[in-house]
Amino acid sequence: MENNEYIKRPENLVYRKPRLLNDNNMHYCPGCSHGVVHRLVAEVIEEMGVEHKTIGIAPVGCAVFAYNYIDIDWVEAAHGRAPAVATAVRRLNPDRLVFTYQGDGDLAAIGTAETIHAANRGENITIIFINNGIYGMTGGQMAPTTLEGMTTSTTPYGRRIDLNGYPLKITELLAQLPGTCYVTRQSVHTPATVRKTKLAIRKAFENSLAGKGTSVVEVVSTCNSGWKMSPAKANEWMVENMFPAYPPGDLKNEE
């Protein structure tokens, strides 16, 4: 049927998923941003050639099974404790690349103390922070980063500031700490932003290996299941609603 089959030769290959992203089908919902970020992490580790010295710390939340998809060594941490786990892993193995991969509930609610103190000590780790403003794994409850007025299963009439407080801008908080060297906010909803996020992860990983301090890469993400919209619509909704509260760009970039 397709008469461009002749193009599909090895020498013409411009893109395929990285080897470290294995063939297991990911459990994420269709269109979930996690899959893109997983792929980028795998690509960067592969391109840097550091899989033999990379240790990932998986969170509790949707990404709890990250270790099933990226073929590197992993430790699965208790809920919120990934930065504490990473602290010890990196300090006891100072030549390793150590990163945590955490969602907003894990990082900015139950694990706030561990996150802030690890960053404040300037631990030489990378924190990859998936912010979709909702608890995906447990069925769409309010997260610390849920927007005002946003409907979740525990804020069925919208998040009310008087009841639930304000969306927590923890990345801005982390950027204030002298222990962080690189704090950036990205997204993965277009080809261009995907490329920028990949560069950000690469920079963060290089910082961690070089021992420059804590690097934080927030990825403003969608949870189309939790948000109850199609993946494409979720991307639009994210740009319209999440970006004003969580504007993309570098918050801190120390050379």
Add this chain to the structure above:
Amino acid sequence: MVFPPRKKMEEVRLMKGNEAIAHAAVRYGVDGYFGYPITPQSEVLETLEELMPWETTGMVVLQAESEVAAINMVYGGASTGKAVMTSSSSPGVSLMQEGLSYIAAGELPALVVNVMRGGPGLGTIHPSQADYFQATKGGGHGDYHFIVLAPATVQEMADFVGLGFDLAFKYRTPVMMLADGIVGQMMEKVVLPPARPRRTEQEIAEQCPWAVTGRPGWRKPNVLTTLELDSYKMEENNRRYQQTYDLIRRNEVRYKEYHTEDAEYLMVAFGSIARICLKAIEDARARGLKIGLVRPVTLWPFPEEIISELSKKVKGILVVELNAGQMIEDVRMAAKDRVPIYHFGRLGGIVPNPQEVLDAFEDRFLKSK
């Protein structure tokens, strides 16, 4: 508990139990200590910071932001095959229960020291043994146990660091040293263990093929996780844990007997209170009252057999604890209530003297009976 005569060249030092733990950790070649200050055990962290072992052995010492963080640092460090430890006291150890459950589930070696103080709640900074249940019955969630060592002397505080790690790595299990404020704060003579270097990366890789170290191309990823949603696999995991516990029950029961050969009555006590019981027993023997003492050194696994055996010979058992009656349950199960078994305990940080123990004994067994 009587010190054996020492060889002339041995270096005898005078120090607190808490300090002995710190010195022993550096000498054993521990890779990392992560802790949070709490009375009455803060000297462990303080001594380590003073010793600066990162300059000598390369040991990492870190004051964490909480006990929650500290135990998860232990979890992380242990995942990489390193010998890591923490210490705390009762309220702090309560905060560590989640992490301990994960460490047990991850089958990770680690040493956790609890220098017990009185509870519940914030309680008191004075000594207590009220965390016996928490330590021996699995204080966190899930079906798990770990080895619990109960030191009675500063010497044992030092020695159990090495013993604890040896057992932890042998069985891939956390080990708890369940001390109390008395033995933590008390100064006593101690002979420190010989210093040895930390294990090399190569040695760790050989001893701990499961360790999360970064994946070389020739092997599959090492993943340390305690999550298993497949119920059949999860049951398998649990069965494996139980097999390890059975093995530990068979091999690692430790206790000390004193004056049991001709005993007509028995006392059972662990940790520092056992020393007070021993003094009471010696006083009683001077008056012709034949009492023996069993001091469990491992609280889990519990020395059931010896207590069961002795319960067939004696007229009664007094369990003496600095709590309202916790170990007595294990003593009663072991002795199957063959003889009257009573408890004597002081609470709230009060430590009874030998006469009080003896009075309690006479009150339970000798008066109007």
Add this chain to the structure above:
Amino acid sequence: MAKAKGAVEINSERCKGCDLCVVACPVQVLSLQPKEVNNRGYHFAFASNPQACIGCAACAAVCPDGCIAVYRIMPER
């Protein structure tokens, strides 16, 4: 100016039919299968208009499941 010519290879069993590649493609090469589903029940993506492909890999960049391989040849001058 002559355009580059490209081709995509989609792992249709891995695809979850999220539609993000369809939206991302600048030259409308891709569609979701209107009726056919894969073994997991998803209407997977396919190249409904393969001639238009320029091999830009935009689809592969946004694919959350790493399903897409992209090939390209530059135009001969």
